[in-house]
Amino acid sequence: MIDWQRVRDLHDEIGSDGFAEVVDLFLAETGHVVSRLHDNPDQSGLENDLHFLKGGVLNLGFTQVAALCQHGESVAAKGQALDVDIAEIIQAYEIAQASFLAELPGQLSCHSSAG
Numbered sequence: 047m048i049d050w051q052r053v054r055d056l057h058d059e060i061g062s063d064g065f066a067e068v069v070d071l072f073l074a075e076t077g078h079v080v081s082r083l084h085d086n087p088d089q090s091g092l093e094n095d096l097h098f099l100k101g102g103v104l105n106l107g108f109t110q111v112a113a114l115c116q117h118g119e120s121v122a123a124k125g126q127a128l129d130v131d132i133a134e135i136i137q138a139y140e141i142a143q144a145s146f147l148a149e150l151p152g153q154l155s156c157h158s159s160a161g
Contacts, residue, residue, distance in 0.1 A: 048146055049107035050153050056105060057154060069106070069150075073143065076102040080139050083132050092130060093122035099135075108142040111135065 057065045079099045082088075088095070100115035118130040 047108070047110050047142055048149070049109050050149075052104075052107040053146075053150070053153060056107075072102050072106050076106070076139070077143075080136055084136050087132055089122075089127040092127040092132075093119050096122060096130070096135070099139075103139070103142070106142075106146060108139070108146070111138045111142050114138055 056068070060068055076099055079095050079102070083092075083095060083099075096115045096119040100112050100119065103111045103115065114131075114135045118132075118135060121127070121130050
C-alpha cells in the first residue's frame with residue numbers, strides 16, 4: 047500500500063530538517079483535494095483533481111491510491127467522470143494516510159539505523 051523506499055528516498059533527498067515540512071505540505075494539499083472530492087465533487091474538474099492527487103500521493107508513496115487516481119483520471123478523460131468510484135479513492139487515501147502516519151516514525155528510524 048505504501049512504497050516505503052520512495053518515502054525514504056524523499057527523506058534522503060531533502061534531509062531530516064525539511065522532511066516533516068514537505069510531508070505536512072503534501073498531506074495538506076492532497077487532503078484538500080480529497081475533502082473537495084468528498085464534499086463537492088466537480089465532475090468537470092475530476093480529471094484534473096485526480097491528476098493532482100496522483101502526483102501528491104506518489105511523493106508520499108501511496109501506490110494504491112495513485113493507481114486508483116490513474117484509473118479514474120483515464121476514465122474521466124474519456125468523458126465518463128460519473129463512472130469514477132470517488133468513494134473508493136477517498137477510502138484508500140484515508141487508509142493509506144492513517145497507515146503512513148502510524149508507521150512513518152518506525153520506517154525512518156529503521157532507515158537511519160541501517161544507513
